[in-house]
Structure formats: C-alpha cells, structure tokens
Amino acid sequence: MLQLANILHTKGFNITIIHTQFNSPQYQSIYPQFTFKSISDGFSISDKDSTLNLETGNYAVNFMNKSCIHPFRDCLARLLQEEPVACLISDSLWHFTQSVADGLKLPRIALRTSSMSCILVYAALPLVQEKGYLKTTNHELPPMTNKDMLKIYAGGFEEGKLELISIMIKETKAASGIIYNTFKELEEPAFLAISQDFRIPCFPIGPFHKYCPSSSSSLLEQDRSSISWLDHQPVNSVVYVSFGSIAQMDESEFANMAWGLASSKQRFLWVVRPGSVPGSEWLESLPKGFLDEVGERGCIVKWAPQQEVLAHEAVGGFWTHCGWNSVLESICEGVPMICSPCSYDQPINAVYVVDVWRIGVMLEKGMEAEEVGRAIKRVIVDKEGDEMRQRSESLQEKVNQSLEMGGSATQALENLVAYILSF
Missing domain, CATH: 3.40.50.2000 (Glycogen Phosphorylase B;)
Incomplete structure (x- = not known):
C-alpha cells in the first residue's frame, strides 16, 4: 500500500493513509509527503502478541473487518469534512470498507496484492465448498489440479477462511475498480477472464517496487x-x-x-x-x-x-x-x-x-x-x-518493456490516474 501511495503521489495526488494501531507503520519520517491517521482496531495488548501468524490470521482479519467499521467511518467522515477526497483505495481483504465508502458516497478502488490468477481461483472456492468437491467449474484454470486446490484448503475453513474469501470477492466486485500488483503480459488469460467476470475496470500497474526501487517497505530490520x-x-x-x-x-x-x-x-x-x-x-x-x-x-x-x-x-x-x-x-x-x-x-x-x-x-x-x-x-x-x-x-x-513509455503497466497507470480524476 505504501508503494502504491508513493506511485500515486508522483502523479500529483495528495495521500492520506488510515491505518490501525496494530502493526502501525513507523514511516512518518520516511514518507513526510503522506498524512497518517490512526484508528482503533479493537485488539487488546495480549491479543496482539498472538495474532500475527498463519494459524490465527483468518480470525484476526475477520475480527478487524467488524471492529474497525465505526472507527474507520468516523475517521473518513472527518477527512471528507476537511478536504475533497477523490476516492478510497483499500486492500480487498478489508471488505468492510466497501459499505463504509458506499454510505459516504465515495468511490472505492480495491487493491489486490496477489496475482490475477489467484482471484479467479478464489472466486470459485465458495461453490467448490458448497458442492463438496474440488473442481473450479466455470473458472477452471488448466494448471490447477485437485491436489493444488487441496493445498489452498490447508488448515480447513474452521477459522473463517471461506467466509473471508467469499465476502472479499463479493465486495471486490462491488468496487469501482481493482488495482493489481502485476503486469498484463505475465497473466493475460487471467486479465481477460477477470474483465469478463468482474465487469469493473482492472488496472495491472505492477510490479510496484520497480517504480521506487530505492525505497523499502520491509517491516523488519535488514542485515546488510x-x-x-x-x-x-x-x-x-x-x-x-x-x-x-x-x-x-x-x-x-x-x-x-x-x-x-x-x-x-x-x-x-x-x-x-x-x-x-x-x-x-x-x-x-x-x-x-x-x-x-x-x-x-x-x-x-x-x-x-x-x-x-x-x-x-x-x-x-x-x-x-x-x-x-x-x-x-x-x-x-x-x-x-x-x-x-x-x-x-x-x-x-x-x-x-x-x-x-x-x-x-x-x-x-x-x-x-x-x-x-x-x-x-x-x-x-x-x-x-x-x-x-x-x-x-x-x-x-x-x-x-511493460514499464517503458507506452508499455502495458505504464498505460494501465495512466488509465488509473485518469479514472480517479474522473470521479
């Protein structure tokens, strides 16, 4: 998200980042061009000590999709009173932000940080689970076998994985567009399938890190x-x-x-x-x-x-x-x-x-x-x-080539900028 914010800032946009207290970014000194606003996440200190791992990750995200609704809405409403806002860009996992944006009559663009091929498989999972078999039905992607699908199911859905994926897909389709950290030539079949299935503008402007190669978004201290x-x-x-x-x-x-x-x-x-x-x-x-x-x-x-x-x-x-x-x-x-x-x-x-x-x-x-x-x-x-x-x-x-003048990623970024300015 910080990489994307930096890309859009170079295109002339003012950036305000709303973040939770959990894993609060320590980037105010690195990114003085951004405004950072913190909201409550609903976790206690003891919760935070045990939350950031794969076993409890689904619980944490599902919990925050409920606990952050009111703090996020209040923060965004105050921001709208202070200055005009072109749109909200939020990670697709934070699906609650779609209803908040709708309530405030603000366009929301979803950021999907995985591949385009991944979103197609995820879109098929609720039906796969409902029917009780591992088959990708209308979203069949030839490389994916039943064995591969089983790996996605690792750990089962007892911690709310399917609920999270299902709502994420639904609210992503309700967004005004999707930004992807990928480029068209890498996943062209998936790009075409998403365009047909989701029916909202899709902007594969990645790889993000190539726009700002000297900056680091690592949360951990690097050993040089x-x-x-x-x-x-x-x-x-x-x-x-x-x-x-x-x-x-x-x-x-x-x-x-x-x-x-x-x-x-x-x-x-x-x-x-x-x-x-x-x-x-x-x-x-x-x-x-x-x-x-x-x-x-x-x-x-x-x-x-x-x-x-x-x-x-x-x-x-x-x-x-x-x-x-x-x-x-x-x-x-x-x-x-x-x-x-x-x-x-x-x-x-x-x-x-x-x-x-x-x-x-x-x-x-x-x-x-x-x-x-x-x-x-x-x-x-x-x-x-x-x-x-x-x-x-x-x-x-x-x-x-995609990042050169006239390349697919560069063109997708120009299209994204024009799209935001059109709201």
Whole structure:
C-alpha cells in the first residue's frame, strides 16, 4: 500500500493513509509527503502478541473487518469534512470498507496484492465448498489440479477462511475498480477472464517496487552483511532462502531444511527469522554439526534486503514459500525458483512458476532433505537450471518493456490516474 501511495503521489495526488494501531507503520519520517491517521482496531495488548501468524490470521482479519467499521467511518467522515477526497483505495481483504465508502458516497478502488490468477481461483472456492468437491467449474484454470486446490484448503475453513474469501470477492466486485500488483503480459488469460467476470475496470500497474526501487517497505530490520558476503561469491552460485515475514515451521522441518542445504554442497544465503521456529530465539534449532559441515559455504541472517539480494549477480536461485511479492521480485531479476508453498495464494503462484512459466521446481515432499538437495542442484548446477534462468530472463525483459513509455503497466497507470480524476 505504501508503494502504491508513493506511485500515486508522483502523479500529483495528495495521500492520506488510515491505518490501525496494530502493526502501525513507523514511516512518518520516511514518507513526510503522506498524512497518517490512526484508528482503533479493537485488539487488546495480549491479543496482539498472538495474532500475527498463519494459524490465527483468518480470525484476526475477520475480527478487524467488524471492529474497525465505526472507527474507520468516523475517521473518513472527518477527512471528507476537511478536504475533497477523490476516492478510497483499500486492500480487498478489508471488505468492510466497501459499505463504509458506499454510505459516504465515495468511490472505492480495491487493491489486490496477489496475482490475477489467484482471484479467479478464489472466486470459485465458495461453490467448490458448497458442492463438496474440488473442481473450479466455470473458472477452471488448466494448471490447477485437485491436489493444488487441496493445498489452498490447508488448515480447513474452521477459522473463517471461506467466509473471508467469499465476502472479499463479493465486495471486490462491488468496487469501482481493482488495482493489481502485476503486469498484463505475465497473466493475460487471467486479465481477460477477470474483465469478463468482474465487469469493473482492472488496472495491472505492477510490479510496484520497480517504480521506487530505492525505497523499502520491509517491516523488519535488514542485515546488510548479506550483500557483503554475496560480493565474494561466484556468479549464479548462491541459492537464496527466505520464507517471508510470517511463515513458521516445526523443528523437524527446520532440521530437514538445514540438512538439505548441506547435502546440496552449494553456497546459500539463508534468512532465518527470529521466531520462525516457535519457541526458538534464533538458531537454537539448527541440528548439531550443521555449521561445521557447511563452513563458509553458508551465510545465515535474520532478515535480508531481498530485492537487492535477488538483483545480485551471485544469486542463481531462490528457495521461496511463493508469496506473490517474492515471486514478482524473483521474476523482475530473472532468478529461477524452488517452490515450497504453504496455503492461501502460495500454491497457485507455485503452479504458475513451475507449470506455466516454467521458471522453477516444486518440492513435492515438503522439507525432505534429499529432495531439497536435489532441487538445489537442479537449479544451480544442472542444464535444466540454465534453461529456467533463460526463461526467467525473458520474463524479466517483459517486465522492463511493460514499464517503458507506452508499455502495458505504464498505460494501465495512466488509465488509473485518469479514472480517479474522473470521479
């Protein structure tokens, strides 16, 4: 959202960001051009200590879609009294904002931070659940198999996942338009399908981070020693490993990751986020003898400047959970991927990486150490990896073309600006 705000600010818009107290952004000094307004989120301090994880994420978002209605409406109403507002842009997960915008007679544009292909699969899920079978019916996307759909269902719907997805789709269709962090050439079939199904303007203006490459939207402090270490490694020799800012794993999975990296005999830069293994401060769960085994072949940090890492010539592959930001950033730098998706949009993204764009490999057996080692070799050492790298670099070229004058992303942004000004 901050990246999008910066893009629109460069087009002449004044930006006011309404945010919750939970995960309140510390960006006032970094973005003095924006106005920040805080609203109550309804959480107690003890709630916040246990909320930001995948297991309780559905509960948290569903809770806030109810608890934030009145504080958000009051804040937005005061803002409308102070100055004219062209429109509201809100993340599609905050579906409550559609009814608030309608009540205040304010156009709302939804921001969808996943792929366009993901929204098509999500649109089919309520019917899939209702009929009791895994089939994408009218929204059938050939790459997605029943096995892939089951991964999206990981954890079931007991925590309100289906409710959240269903209402999100309904209120997104009720919006005045959708902004996507993607570009048309990457997902053209999905772009055409969304245009027919949602029947509202669609603006694929991404990748967002390419507009402001020097700015960081990371919530965690970056360890820049990783760049110094990469500077001393050969070209395309390092596998970069990071599973994002939320994903967690048990000690057994963590140990298998470690031994998989060791068995590959390849260089690696591994992001181990504190708390990624529940109950662990940082590296206590590393198996005995691992650090001695890998020696200087490995570099482990708490967090890395990912965009800069992926752009580094030493990085030859990216082992990722396939969150959309990570997939896009890898495509933008022409880096092939090793995919370990968990749930939500990640299995969808992984299928496209492996089966559609053919720029990665899937770890079918989870964190099985031998398979991990083989997958790393396929990407870093084998001819197959070179072929994936060539296809990745071809997509990278398409990204760059889309952002040039007259390119699809640039044109979509100009269309978005004109659309907002028309309200």
